[in-house]
Amino acid sequence: MTMFSATLGAIPAGVAAAPGGPVPYAVAILALAAGLVWQILRMRQRSRDLLDRQERVRGLESLLAISARIHAFRDSEHLLNEITQSVRESLGFRMVLLRIYNVSDKVFEAKAFSGIDEEGIEYLRNSPMTLTGFRKMALPQFLVSNSYLIRHTIEGAEQALADAYTQAQEKRAEGEWDERDALIIPLNSPEGEIRGYLSVDDPVDHKVPGLQTIQMLELFAQQAATAIASAELYSRLHRQNQELTRSSDRLRYHNELKNNFVANVSHELRTPLTSIKAYSEALVHGRERMEDAAQGEFLRVIQSESEKLTGIVNNLLDLERMEREQITFNRHQTDLVALVRGIEGSARAQAESKRIAFSMHVDREEVLLGVDADLVRQLIRHLLDNAFKFTPSGGKVHLSVVDGVSSVRIVVEDNGIGVPDNKMTYIFDRFYQVDGSSTREHGGQGIGLAICRDIVTRHGGRIWGERVQPQGVRFNALLPRRDEIVRRGQDNGHHTVFNDVPEFAERLIHWVGELLRARVVALLLPDPGGEHLVVEAAMGLEDRVVQDMRLARGEGVAGRVWATGEPALGNAEAAGARTPAERADPRPDTGTLLSAPVMRAGRVVGVVNVANRIDGRAFGVCDRLLLQAIAARLGHVLERVVVHQSSNREFGDLAQALRKSVAIRRARHDELAEICHDICIESARRMGLSEPELMSLAFALQTYDLGLTGIPDDIIHKGPPLEPEEWEILQQHVHLSLQLISSLDAPGEVHDIVLHHHEHFDGSGYPQGLAGEDIPLGARLLMLADSLTAMLQGRPYRRAVGLEQALAEMQQRVGSQFCPRCLENFLEEAQRHAERIDEVQLSRNLALPAPASRPAATPVNDVEYEDGELVGAASGDGHTH
């Protein structure tokens, strides 16, 4: 009202100035009235506008604040979350979804959510919106401003939202927002290209949003689109910058290598060349003054130096050819034992000339593997040359071939000058020389190991070096067995569990084989009719057997296991394992087959068989427990295979757990570890653990140290005392282990055993500082097994010790670290294995120069599943954890 009168005084000025008189007066009155009405109407409109404007300003102000906030985010993921949060908190919608257009897949991926429940998020993440789907929503009848308001009452709405996710909302009155309604606000790039869209739902005021709200949302969307574009630009620049830094580092490094190479090669070439030139010239000019014997001696020098020169040039050429992939790769079934025996003679001669003791050890009479024999011969020669070169007279070089379930390892070990830890990863680089100085004692061009790496890589394997105690280096070339996994219906197109993930079948079967140390593994599942068991995937079986085998319920060992749900020991021949003759393998089978039911939710859903232990021993109770424990988890693993083939992350976790499990097994679980596991299980049995508890312990023993693969090598290998922050990192391995194990569905018990296996009896351990009987029995026993294994195997920071000393050391820590009751049982069981431990340690020492020393650091990275990441190795110091 005040506003009205104030205006009244001002307006009529023009009217009041009109000429006087009755008619003009009336006209003036009318005009005044009309003017007033007009003014009133205008004022009303103005005040309404003003209110609107104020609201709009407030809206814009908050929008500005949000924009400022979202523009501060450089990390895309956080930014996207912030965008949906902002819409929810400040723009009046309870549910917000942000989809971003993926140009390569041509779909809108759900990237950020606000106010949407777990189930909804899961659904949205797994159902990207296609372009076609988007077009069904972006129809003209829904268009409001630049957005699409899809009201359920409009024709085509149902179709447009056919795939949309709806979360139940409160019941609304007629004309209010309905849960079947949707509002889509496109996010456009400054160039007008669609980059994604916001989908908002469930308005706080229950009203169908008006033009103004929609425009506000659009303004915000525009800001959001700019922010996303800058975040992308920022992260792209950041990536490029990092990439640039990396490549410039790489360039610098390669340039250094090149310079080294030029220096090394010129030195290497010039040394023999100098002799050849000097001796030949002396012969040319001084022949007449020389005796025949002296002439002969000179010629011999020329000849031997020419040979040296030829060798160097050949190495260079080999490397060059390798580089260009010109060497043809002829993979044939080869007996590696025969191959190394062929090299033995020349190696012995080489060793003798340098007065180095050369020894050789092969696991068995024959080790067959599909390799290129010429290349592998070259590999071994280079490794030996390298060892001879860096081992002084009086030293030792040892060559061994170690047969494995899924790979064969060629090991060359010396007690020479060794390689510093920080240079271990570079020595396989071309032209790299550990000692690049002019005072270096050893020649070479830094080519031998580079050739070795090429050869091993061609075979799909891996090569690494490790320090040995007290001095020297051990090179391991791991050559995988690749071609031995057979799957059902691979050729005739039958659908199988593994059809879409063949490499996973390999992984799973290798995993079982590796853990049980078995050459033959078969996974049998019921056929679609459920009448027969068929082989789903297998290792060490003939393809024919895999494709043809059908077992009815109760038929054969596996059929009986299927019918009864009880594990069984049987005869390997009966289960179709290749006979020794068929395998061209003179070794007898162990004659035992271990078979266990694959369980899922208490039901038998398949059978897993293992046969032919790699060391030729028969399977024992511990093996049976372990296979049962594995089989009990296979059901779950298989289900995940089926369910998660499409979800890379889930599936990746599972595959990684298997990969790391195999890697840890190879790196740490040797025969000594296995004996310690046996001692542990037997002690547990004595102490009255139930069968299911024993199974959990058996599984925990195989998996408790998986987490070490996530800890840097230098911390694992350092040993006590550790810096506080290093100690903290090391302790993380328990949680990393648990994370990996969770993919393999370890029930609570395995989890608890692993979680607490570093708790000390007096409460001084970690992670929870439990004490006494509060620590699960399995965990207390596992700690004993871990400590004993570490002491018997040795670690980079401590030498291996014999059983007697190990047990004495453990007894000193009874009550503080170890549970007295557990240790008592453990010691008694351990004594029963004393002889075997001695035997194994003794056979190890053959490979080693110093008494009872053991090399230690084996990187926990394995070959078949190499994924570029370099993971750490073993730990488990007997003293500290």
Next chain:
Amino acid sequence: MRKILIVDDEPYILSILDFSLDAEGYAVLQAADGDAALSLAAEQQPDLVILDVMMPRLDGFETCRRLKADLRTKDIPVVLLTARNSREDRTRGRDCGADGYITKPFSPQRLVDTVQTFLGVRHG
């Protein structure tokens, strides 16, 4: 008779140096590394030292520096024998007090010529 000390870790090189210098009537002393060279030089007072640069432990530069730092040996001329002939190495050679240079591979005849000129110049 003039005495020449030759130092190289490669036995073949030592032999041919010995052979060539011996044929010219020099008395030849041999050392396979820097340490042996230092004591031999101090003890035997050779007229010239021919010193290989690339040697394990004590390299030629360092051996030369020590020879020149020792009152007993500082006046004995040192000729470096090296596969390296870069400017950097020549500078390093000069810095450690070397009197001359012969690069590998070398011709025995030329080497003898160089030695003769060297001793001749020094004494002429």
